[in-house]
Amino acid sequence: MSGRRIALVVNPTSGRGLGARVAPVVRQRLAAAGLTVDEFTTTCAEDVGRISAEVIASGADSVALVGGDGTLHLAAQVLAGSGMPFGVIPAGTGNDFARGLGVPLKDPVAAAELIVAGRTRPVDLAVSGQEFITTVVAGGFDSLVNKRANAMTWPKGNARYTLATLAELRTFKPLPYVVTVDGEVIETDAMLVAVGTGPTYGGGLQICAGAEIDDGLLDVTIIKPVSRLTLLQMFPKLSKGTHVGHPKVLALRGTTVRLESPTVTAYADGEVLGPLPVDITIEPGALSVYA
Numbered sequence: 639m640s641g642r643r644i645a646l647v648v649n650p651t652s653g654r655g656l657g658a659r660v661a662p663v664v665r666q667r668l669a670a671a672g673l674t675v676d677e678f679t680t681t682c683a684e685d686v687g688r689i690s691a692e693v694i695a696s697g698a699d700s701v702a703l704v705g706g707d708g709t710l711h712l713a714a715q716v717l718a719g720s721g722m723p724f725g726v727i728p729a730g731t732g733n734d735f736a737r738g739l740g741v742p743l744k745d746p747v748a749a750a751e752l753i754v755a756g757r758t759r760p761v762d763l764a765v766s767g768q769e770f771i772t773t774v775v776a777g778g779f780d781s782l783v784n785k786r787a788n789a790m791t792w793p794k795g796n797a798r799y800t801l802a803t804l805a806e807l808r809t810f811k812p813l814p815y816v817v818t819v820d821g822e823v824i825e826t827d828a829m830l831v832a833v834g835t836g837p838t839y840g841g842g843l844q845i846c847a848g849a850e851i852d853d854g855l856l857d858v859t860i861i862k863p864v865s866r867l868t869l870l871q872m873f874p875k876l877s878k879g880t881h882v883g884h885p886k887v888l889a890l891r892g893t894t895v896r897l898e899s900p901t902v903t904a905y906a907d908g909e910v911l912g913p914l915p916v917d918i919t920i921e922p923g924a925l926s927v928y929a
């Protein structure tokens with residue numbers, strides 16, 4: 639497939655500089671395959687959306703995004719519904735969107751091959767208000783962990799989430815929720831309620847195990863009150879998805895979800911979404927992704 643023109647949008651800060659390191663490798667692979675590559679390096683969060691919008695307007699054939707979930711979240715706000723196909727070169731710490739797609743996480747050349755091959759698939763987005771969400775909405779204990787982990791500068795990578803979990807666990811108490819899924823109302827105390835279009839957050843925790851990124855459905859996971867020890871024991875299981883079937887874990891699917899709880903701030907794709915209540919819907923096939 640020669641004659642294709644692709645914009646390579648690079649967040650150089652993703653994964654503590656991994657974005658800057660993998661970009662030349664990806665550029666070289668795309669060019670070697672005959673693609674014309676226009677490279678753009680972002681200098682701030684706002685650049686991701688602005689540049690993506692300019693690329694769409696420019697008539698480029700496609701975009702490749704080098705970054706993590708935060709970068710993809712920013713780009714998705716603009717790419718949603720545009721019809722512009724895009725490729726993902728994972729360069730973040732979590733990379734949960736890429737993980738859900740099955741894009742190689744540690745091999746940028748292999749990820750670039752998917753762009754070269756040129757096969758796209760439709761991918762759903764969750765929507766809350768004006769905000770598109772590419773992975774999971776965290777609402778509860780996990781929000782507090784996310785907040786704490788975002789504020790930590792050490793350690794690198796996923797170990798931050800483990801430390802933040804241990805720290806939050808010391809004081810956390812179950813919270814009262816009203817969760818409404820397609821009109822079915824569930825009133826319960828819970829440790830957390832997560833809503834995903836894809837299966838994982840936090841760098842591979844399968845909080846919404848089994849969620850398909852193109853089934854037109856939101857997956858809802860409610861973890862009912864459990865002891866601190868049980869929650870701690872659940873975390874390694876989350877990595878493997880073997881928490882499913884635990885008597886305190888409730889899994890639901892639907893197309894509209896409302897989360898209510900008095901004191902919870904929701905996080906989406908690792909960033910603040912806003913205080914509950916939030917309403918979440920699904921936009922099937924909003925993105926067209928090389929995979």
Ligand SMILES: Nc1ncnc2c1ncn2[C@@H]1O[C@H](COP(=O)(O)OP(=O)(O)OP(=O)(O)O)[C@@H](O)[C@H]1O
Pocket residue numbers: 649650651652653654680681682683684685686705706707708709710729730731732733734908
């Ligand atoms: N030059 C920049 N361009 C774009 N975003 C930047 C830049 N500098 C800092 N940021 C911030 O980086 C965040 C995105 O980082 P990204 O998610 O790609 O990497 P990560 O945090 O290492 O990975 P992950 O989200 O997968 O854990 C953005 O939300 C933005 O606020």
